[in-house]
Every structure is written in C-alpha cells, then in structure tokens.
Amino acid sequence: MTNTQKTNPSQPRKASTISHWDIETDVAIVGFGGAGGCAAIEAADAGSSVTIFELASASGGSTAMSSAEIYMGGSGGTRVQQACGFEDKTEDMITYMTMAAGPQADAAKIRNYCENSTEHFQWLVDRGVPFKDSFHEERAIMCLTDDGLLYTGSEKAYPFAQQAKPCPRGHNLQIEGDNGGPLFMKIITENVMAREAVSVEFEVRALCLIVDDQGAVVGIVVRKNQQELNVRAKQGVILCAGGFVMNEEMVAKYAPMLTRGNSPIGNPGDTGTGILMGMSVGAAAINMHEGFISLPYYPPASMTCGILINDKGQRFINEDVYHGRMGAFLLAQQSERFYYVLTVDQYGDYEKVSFMGAQVAGTGESVEELETELELRSGSLQHTIELYNEDVEAGEDTLQHKAPQWLEKLQPPLVALDVTPGRGPFIPYFTLGGLDTLPSGEVVDPQRRTIPGLYAAGRTACGVVRSAAGYSSGMSVGDATFSGRMAGQAAAAAERNN
Amino acid sequence: MTNTQKTNPSQPRKASTISHWDIETDVAIVGFGGAGGCAAIEAADAGSSVTIFELASASGGSTAMSSAEIYMGGSGGTRVQQACGFEDKTEDMITYMTMAAGPQADAAKIRNYCENSTEHFQWLVDRGVPFKDSFHEERAIMCLTDDGLLYTGSEKAYPFAQQAKPCPRGHNLQIEGDNGGPLFMKIITENVMAREAVSVEFEVRALCLIVDDQGAVVGIVVRKNQQELNVRAKQGVILCAGGFVMNEEMVAKYAPMLTRGNSPIGNPGDTGTGILMGMSVGAAAINMHEGFISLPYYPPASMTCGILINDKGQRFINEDVYHGRMGAFLLAQQSERFYYVLTVDQYGDYEKVSFMGAQVAGTGESVEELETELELRSGSLQHTIELYNEDVEAGEDTLQHKAPQWLEKLQPPLVALDVTPGRGPFIPYFTLGGLDTLPSGEVVDPQRRTIPGLYAAGRTACGVVRSAAGYSSGMSVGDATFSGRMAGQAAAAAERNN
Numbered sequence: 001m002t003n004t005q006k007t008n009p010s011q012p013r014k015a016s017t018i019s020h021w022d023i024e025t026d027v028a029i030v031g032f033g034g035a036g037g038c039a040a041i042e043a044a045d046a047g048s049s050v051t052i053f054e055l056a057s058a059s060g061g062s063t064a065m066s067s068a069e070i071y072m073g074g075s076g077g078t079r080v081q082q083a084c085g086f087e088d089k090t091e092d093m094i095t096y097m098t099m100a101a102g103p104q105a106d107a108a109k110i111r112n113y114c115e116n117s118t119e120h121f122q123w124l125v126d127r128g129v130p131f132k133d134s135f136h137e138e139r140a141i142m143c144l145t146d147d148g149l150l151y152t153g154s155e156k157a158y159p160f161a162q163q164a165k166p167c168p169r170g171h172n173l174q175i176e177g178d179n180g181g182p183l184f185m186k187i188i189t190e191n192v193m194a195r196e197a198v199s200v201e202f203e204v205r206a207l208c209l210i211v212d213d214q215g216a217v218v219g220i221v222v223r224k225n226q227q228e229l230n231v232r233a234k235q236g237v238i239l240c241a242g243g244f245v246m247n248e249e250m251v252a253k254y255a256p257m258l259t260r261g262n263s264p265i266g267n268p269g270d271t272g273t274g275i276l277m278g279m280s281v282g283a284a285a286i287n288m289h290e291g292f293i294s295l296p297y298y299p300p301a302s303m304t305c306g307i308l309i310n311d312k313g314q315r316f317i318n319e320d321v322y323h324g325r326m327g328a329f330l331l332a333q334q335s336e337r338f339y340y341v342l343t344v345d346q347y348g349d350y351e352k353v354s355f356m357g358a359q360v361a362g363t364g365e366s367v368e369e370l371e372t373e374l375e376l377r378s379g380s381l382q383h384t385i386e387l388y389n390e391d392v393e394a395g396e397d398t399l400q401h402k403a404p405q406w407l408e409k410l411q412p413p414l415v416a417l418d419v420t421p422g423r424g425p426f427i428p429y430f431t432l433g434g435l436d437t438l439p440s441g442e443v444v445d446p447q448r449r450t451i452p453g454l455y456a457a458g459r460t461a462c463g464v465v466r467s468a469a470g471y472s473s474g475m476s477v478g479d480a481t482f483s484g485r486m487a488g489q490a491a492a493a494a495e496r497n498n
Numbered sequence: 499m500t501n502t503q504k505t506n507p508s509q510p511r512k513a514s515t516i517s518h519w520d521i522e523t524d525v526a527i528v529g530f531g532g533a534g535g536c537a538a539i540e541a542a543d544a545g546s547s548v549t550i551f552e553l554a555s556a557s558g559g560s561t562a563m564s565s566a567e568i569y570m571g572g573s574g575g576t577r578v579q580q581a582c583g584f585e586d587k588t589e590d591m592i593t594y595m596t597m598a599a600g601p602q603a604d605a606a607k608i609r610n611y612c613e614n615s616t617e618h619f620q621w622l623v624d625r626g627v628p629f630k631d632s633f634h635e636e637r638a639i640m641c642l643t644d645d646g647l648l649y650t651g652s653e654k655a656y657p658f659a660q661q662a663k664p665c666p667r668g669h670n671l672q673i674e675g676d677n678g679g680p681l682f683m684k685i686i687t688e689n690v691m692a693r694e695a696v697s698v699e700f701e702v703r704a705l706c707l708i709v710d711d712q713g714a715v716v717g718i719v720v721r722k723n724q725q726e727l728n729v730r731a732k733q734g735v736i737l738c739a740g741g742f743v744m745n746e747e748m749v750a751k752y753a754p755m756l757t758r759g760n761s762p763i764g765n766p767g768d769t770g771t772g773i774l775m776g777m778s779v780g781a782a783a784i785n786m787h788e789g790f791i792s793l794p795y796y797p798p799a800s801m802t803c804g805i806l807i808n809d810k811g812q813r814f815i816n817e818d819v820y821h822g823r824m825g826a827f828l829l830a831q832q833s834e835r836f837y838y839v840l841t842v843d844q845y846g847d848y849e850k851v852s853f854m855g856a857q858v859a860g861t862g863e864s865v866e867e868l869e870t871e872l873e874l875r876s877g878s879l880q881h882t883i884e885l886y887n888e889d890v891e892a893g894e895d896t897l898q899h900k901a902p903q904w905l906e907k908l909q910p911p912l913v914a915l916d917v918t919p920g921r922g923p924f925i926p927y928f929t930l931g932g933l934d935t936l937p938s939g940e941v942v943d944p945q946r947r948t949i950p951g952l953y954a955a956g957r958t959a960c961g962v963v964r965s966a967a968g969y970s971s972g973m974s975v976g977d978a979t980f981s982g983r984m985a986g987q988a989a990a991a992a993e994r995n996n
Binding site for chain 1: 508600601602657751752754755757774777778780782783784785786787788810812813814815816827830831832875877878881884885896897898943944945
C-alpha cells in the first residue's frame, strides 16, 4: 500500500504565505444546496456580506434532486399539523428523533432542532415555501399529490409508537405530481439572489482552507477559470459541500457496507471535499461508518400487508417500518437470499408504481409450492405464515408487532419477490457521517473544542440523522436547511478578523 | 453543548518553541505492552537507541492481562501446526482473515501479516517464547492446558469453512492452568531489558507530540515526577498506548453500541491517548465505531449443541461460531430477550466452568412448558426445535449450518439461560478502531499520506482485526506483536532528523 495521491487539494494553506486577497467577504460559503442557501440568507439578514462558491453551474445540490419533504413539528404543531388536527408535542418529537438516531444520537442537537422546528416552518413559509393544509392518508415513500403533510417514517410502527405518540411530521411542498426539490431550491435561490449582500460564484471549485498562525480559519482558496483565487472570509467559512457518497475511495474506507446498495443518492459534487477540508484543519469526522441503505418495497401501500423473509423462511422485522429501517435489518441478517411474500391482491399494481423493481421469484397455489419454488426448507415458510395468520385472525402481530391496520391473512395464491441485494431490487444509499459540529454549526475537533472561523451544515456535518434504522424522509432536508440557518447565524455573529 | 475540556493534553507543540531537550533518543515508544516491547526489540536490534515511556509502574499493558494466544499460520504451517499434522496455506489464512475483518478489511495489511506469520512465530520462539507441539482438541475460549495449538475462531463454522480450509491458528504458551499473558510479557520484557540500547521510563505520562515546521513528528513531551520533559526522537515516535475502551466519553462518541456490554477488556491506560495524539497531528482514525462484544456461552464445549434464540423463538446464527460473532449478530436483532436453550446433559457442569454467568430463565419437561415459562409465542420454539431435530436426525443443519459434530437432538427436559444483555450474562467488550497505518506502521492522514516521524502499533492503530463478527482469539496479541515489530523496523530504518 503506497500513497497514490501525491498532491492533496484539501490541505490548508497558511495566511502568512498568501500575498494578496482576490476576494474579501464576511462569510464564505462552499456549496449552494439547501444548507448553503439557507446559511447565506441568514448571514446576509444579520448584516454580513456573503459569497457562495458552487461547483456546479447552478444552485441545487442534493436538495434539488430530492422530494424535499421537510421533517418538522413539536411545540403544539406547525400550521399544517394543526390544520390537519395533529397536536405535536416537542417531547414526543425529541423521543422519536433520539430513538431514530440510535445510540450515537446528539442530544443537544436534537433538542435544538425540535424546540425550534415550528419556528423553522414559519421561517420557510415567510420566505415563500408553500405548504397546503391537507393530510395525505396513504402510506407513501414520496407524496405525489400536493398534500402538505404525511407520515414519512416509522412513527406509527414498533418500537417507536410504544415510546412516542405518533404524529406525521413530513411536510410536503404544494406541488402536484413532481418532486418538491426543484421548487424548493428555486424559492431559496430567489431569496438568496434578492439579497444584495450575497454574491454567488458558480463553476468554482473550493480547493483548501486558509488558516492563521493560531489555527483559525480566515479564508479559502478557490479555482475559477483555471485560476486560483484567495478568498478572505472575515467572519468565517461555512462548509455546505454535501457528503461523500460519490467518493468511491471514501465509501470503501469508511462505510463499506453501503456498497451493498446499487444507487448512490447524491449529486456529483458529493465527493467529501467539505469533510476532507475540515479534517485537514483538525476537525473531527464522526459517524462515518453509518449510511442510509433502503429497500423501497412500497408503493403500493398494500405491500405493507406482505411479509419480508430471509432464507430460513423467517420474518425478522415489522413490515410497517420505514424502508430504511427495513434495509438496515436486512443487511444485519445471516442470510443469502431475501423474499417479500404477499397475496396477488396485495401485489396489486406493484409493477406500475414500484420504485423497487424486484422480480417475481416464485408463486404458489399453496405455501408448500412456494417453499419449493423458492428452495426454502420445507415447513419453514409454512410455519411462519401459520403463526402470522393466527395472529392476523386474533388482531395482533405478537412476534414482529406490525400495526393491526396492516394485518391481512396471507392466503394462496401467493407471490414472492426476490429482494436480495444484488439481485434486482433498487437499493438507494447515502452517507450519514460528517464533521462534528455544535448545534450552532461551529466545527469541533476530537476533543470538541471549536475551530475558530469554521462552520459546517447539511451533509458535510454529522447532523441529527445518524442511523438508517431510524431514518425518516424529510430529516435530511430538514437538517440541511435548519443547520444551514444555524451556521449562517453563528458566522454572522462572529467578530471580524483582521 | 459547550466545550468542557479547557486544556487538551494531546495538542502538539512546535519544535521551534522547545528551548532544550531533556532526553535524546533515536526512537521514542509510548507504551510497554506487547506492541511497544516488540517494537523496542526490533528497533534496538536494527541499531537504534530506544526509550520507552510507560504510564504504569511495570511493563505489561493489555497483553499481560490476556491469555496471549497468538494467531499465526500460513506458509505450510508453523512448527507447532506441522507437528500437530496441520499444513496451513497462506491463501486460506488470508481468505479467513479477510472474511473476518469484514468489508472494512485492509488487504495489504492482512497479506503482510499472513505471509510473514510463520517467520513471526520463529522470531517469538527465538526470543524464548515457549510453544508445545501439541493440539488441544476441545472447543475452548481459553486453553487451560499447556497445549500449543487450538482452534480459536470460527474457522470450522459456516460461512468461513465453506470459503477457506479450516486450520487451527491459535498458538498458546506452554504454561499450565494460567493465562499466557504474564509469561509472555515477562519474556518480552527480559528481551527488552537485555538490550543496552533500550532505556525504559516507568510512571511517565506522554503528554503530546512535538512537530517541526513541516509537520514532521520530531519528539514528544512527557511528564515524570511532576515535571515536563522534552524528548527528542531523531527517527520517530511509535505510539503503542493501547485503545480507548477505558475512555467513556470516546466510547460514547465513537462506539456507543459497546455500552451494551458490561465488562471493558483493557488496562487502565486504554484511554485513547495515543489515538488522540495521532489525530492531533492530522492522522486518520478509522473503524472507530467497531468493537468486539461477545457472549462467551462456552465452556463447556457441549453448550455448542444448544441453540440461541430470540424472543420470537427463532434461531439466527449457527452456534458453533466464535462467541464474538454470536454477540455481533445478537445485537443486530430486533428482540428484547435472548435465551440459550439446551438439554440437561449439554448443560453439564456449566455453573462451575462458565465464564458467562447467565441465570436459568426456565426449564421444561416439554417444549410447550418451556415456551410458557419463557413467555414465548405458543408454537414458536416448538417449531424451531421440530425443524432442528429433524435436521439433526438427517445430519445436516439446513437452516443455520452448524457443523454436524455439534448436532444433538434437543429432547426435554430442557433448560433455558437468559442471555439478554443487561440481564446477567458477562459481556466483555473492547474497541477495534484506531489510527490508520500502512503495513509498515507508518501513520497516515485521511488521504493516506504518511506523517513523517510517526508510527503506531497494537490497539492504537487499526490493525488486521476490524470486526467482532469475525474475531478470533489470538488476533489481538498477534497483531500487537507483529505490528509492533513492523513499526520498530520502520522507525529504525528512518533517517535521523537534525
């Protein structure tokens, strides 16, 4: 193993070696996605001059590629939650998000997020983001209507519902039949562009940070039109450059299990640049092994009435959980094959509406026949279905605790989809690790001491979302926009360096 | 969340601020356990002067606390393997260790370890480490006889045996009825002390590294008798200061799932000092989330004939795997309780010889009765045992692939032990993350560029062992001693700085 990278674009430069500044700004922001945009608005509104450096030719980032649900609630409920009849308690939201983040939860960050979530909703509305006061009843991965609110996680499923009162918190933009991401970024971009204090430089690559003799970050070197420019950032640099899902080497090194997935979710700039720049000045990168990997087995929602089994014919998770949790538990099984078993009725219009694209592995006029087709141990699936059907009849899934609304008897003829990773199903993945930050967005070192002048937000930071097993749609854009705002506010409140 | 640590003992100092050197040496080694001792011997034998700084009053580290099996083989076999009739192929050892390390395996490091493993055996023998040419047949967690060789991992178990020809590689010191660790460290310490080129400073705390203006490590600051001493290390500093299992804050931050265990395995100095010192000069710390957590359900070996079940009455792993693999899969289940079910015969002298200390949760004259006692879903355990017993009769565990030698029918009366974490069983744990190094022991940054003058070995580095799911006894001391030697050789081959 020898060193293959002779030059390292992310190593910091000393301010004392910088002969001149090409650009001077109060706050320099790397990346113009949801996090960078919100950071810019807040910093400008607090009186700072801001320059955004974006690699692409336009704003957007991964936020624009997403469905842009935003996970918000608590404090009695957002306007939409209240209009739809949901009173959301902050403590329920904190409990849910803490369980969702797993043992690596950052309590302070989650509390800050939840306590300020309805205010965040209002902030977005004030900037023109439209949410309709209507509730989408049907279980969906993405809301294809213009309804403003839906359940986007495992809130109603075991073991979450037993600990925190379920409440829908996925806020969906008012747009029909399309992802909310482009609209969301259009609105944020218009807000940014309307502020005279903000300059935006597109097609510019951030190369490295500039530090003073005390280790404080005082600027950044960027490349524009083949030329290196020295940018002085008097109040600080905010890294909003996305995650590292597009950096094969980093994924192999930090989160190798993600390679069981087959579709990285991110934009081409998600190469870890921001994280590496932070690490180059001593920042801690945490939770780097964690990733979201999912099995989007619904829609149709009726799929939830089926059962997921391993190659022993066993169920191992309640099928009403979010698809990311399904993926996390699937990967933890010692099993070479996985099947999703359901009735022809439950299968419904799967082939038309499915995101998963799994192939039919077998069908059976009886469970025995299906066992034979799937080459399962004789009696194994029969037993699983026997107990399941008994439980369905009694109205309680005693083993895996799927909620009663999804309990339907599995009566042949049955269909089995092959959902084994690597054998057809669409398995999206993205990273969940990044720079350790305080709730303010200040970047910290392994001892949690702040690195003066450095901030991070969005996927470049390790935010409130830390585990695929508890992920809910809307947490990423929620975290990106909220953490972007925090970082923008904090940078704008910093003293200007000389 | 505010910064609670105002001073940080591990931050590096600039050589330009050092007014005088109190100690000058070619190679400075932090920590006198298995890694530090072997590093010192190699560096001295290559012509370098060496100073070891050890926090405790004596040598030993975690190696002395361990049973000191050493995982070695390949190249046709060590003397002991050959004498016992085992011809071990390097490629089988590489395959096994690669599977054992999981997707985060370091191929170059594993290859280097395996290709040089019989040479390592001879090196240890030449330094006086005694191994008897005898094979211990019985399945054991630790060898309580003086036999020289035993199976210490999952070599004979699914899925390993299907990929790599099984071979025993756990080499046990020739010592009756006691852990090999103290004897091993006595021998290593005698070797170290016999070398005039080596000085040892006990009760000395390493405070921080000293770096020159180019970022190269040129020394270390230590505290001895309340005084800070500046140590110049002309060829380099080798960090052999153990892992971080005794640092609660680091465990909570990096490997929170380890807290499901109840007995940290390590010495009091395992507070992450070496890792933090490395990180303070830009080194990468990798695999920090991974830890070894185990369920030492044997001895007696007859326990292997029992079955491990979750609260659904399901088996989920072949019970002939190493106890660390058992622990890893147990933690990945969605289940609130776990039981180990076996016959009274298999239970045998469990209460006398067990390390696990689990309590009997129930007994049954029939499986139904046991289900009731354990409050399991009626029919769930019955089905598991029915299929299992059918498989036993046919001689093949078709579902979990436990090897035929462990297949015995589960006939009532049956006993169930409660092996739920937190409800009695002894669950040891230790960390598996550390500084990223090349096979030479050179410490690298996140881009894998070496940090001049800095080396790491043993648990301070992230070595060949990277996953609890594939751990085998003897890999830790094997890695510590071998990686210590590599680092000692590499540092001694470095040019002396001015």
